[in-house]
Amino acid sequence: MTLNSDPTVTISLDLFTVSLLLASLLFSFCLVLAKRKYVFLRRVSGPELDTKKLLILSAATACFLRIMSFVGVIAMDIANVRAHYSLKPVSSHPEEGRATNPTDKNQSFYDSAMTVxxxxxxxxxxxxxxxxxxxxxESALMSRMHTESSVRWRKKWLVWYTIFNSGLYATQIILYFLIFAGGDSVAVVRNIVNVAMSGLNLSAVFLVFLLYLYLNVSFSGYPFRSQNAQESLRKISNVMLFWSLTRIVWGISMLVIYIRDVDLLRPSEGGWAPIFFLLLLILCEIAPVIILMDYSFVTVFEFDSAATRAMPSLQHSSSRLEIDQVVGDEASMSTAREPLLSELS
Known part of the structure; x- marks a missing residue:
């Protein structure tokens, strides 16, 4: 934004700002979609928090943080604050002893804040x-007829999920602390952050692959409850496969950015880095959220009731009453189902 002697204010938008603005609008759409799905689930299954509601909340939080971070960067870019962003060592000017230029004094903190x-x-x-x-x-466990305790398996998975999350966020906090405490080494720590996040993405995919192999080997001898349960699990597996591929693409892309020393916050004039980053966001974050929240919503979030309905009829009377109640709830859910994007006209 340029202020001259006349009252006219000129605001210029570069390719980097436009890319972030478009990404923010797409993430806003994903956030609205997640909110609608969460309200729908609360209406049909009650306010109790389960893994499926937590999944929606987690995706919505990721979209919200993306929007807020991009809005902050856009605001500074329009205000020409980005002109001061430079991952170079802070220089001091030995005037009157050890006096320091105010811009240089705040440079390290500003670079660190923008990176975080x-x-x-x-x-x-x-x-x-x-x-x-x-x-x-959970869907894979419910899709087969077995004698294992579903509650015990779920508790075990939640424990491992908590451990993974604790390590993930602890690593992030430590890296961000090093960014602010690094002083003149902001550029070095930023490269470490890029490599670490790339490694965490690829490590998560590897752990998911191990869990996939373990469950398929452990339960391969148990038959599926029904053909519908098998088909529904296949659809959910396709969603997970797509998310896994996008995490691999994101991790490799971050490694390429590190190797080529590309600074996404300060793209070169006339470069295609902003367009590449926008396409990367659409492929690796926006498209997976839309696929999860819309086109696979019914399959993923109604799987429990469908699998319960497909249980064999050789059950005692108390179990039969419980099944009838679940089927009734599933029928009411299907009548109250929120239309998908493809069904709206």
Missing amino acids: LFDLPNAIVISTYVLLTLVWA
């Missing part, structure tokens, strides 16, 4: 992906 602001939502996106894996694991 831009990177903040990455951890919760990884956490959302792992939580989706738990929802898939």
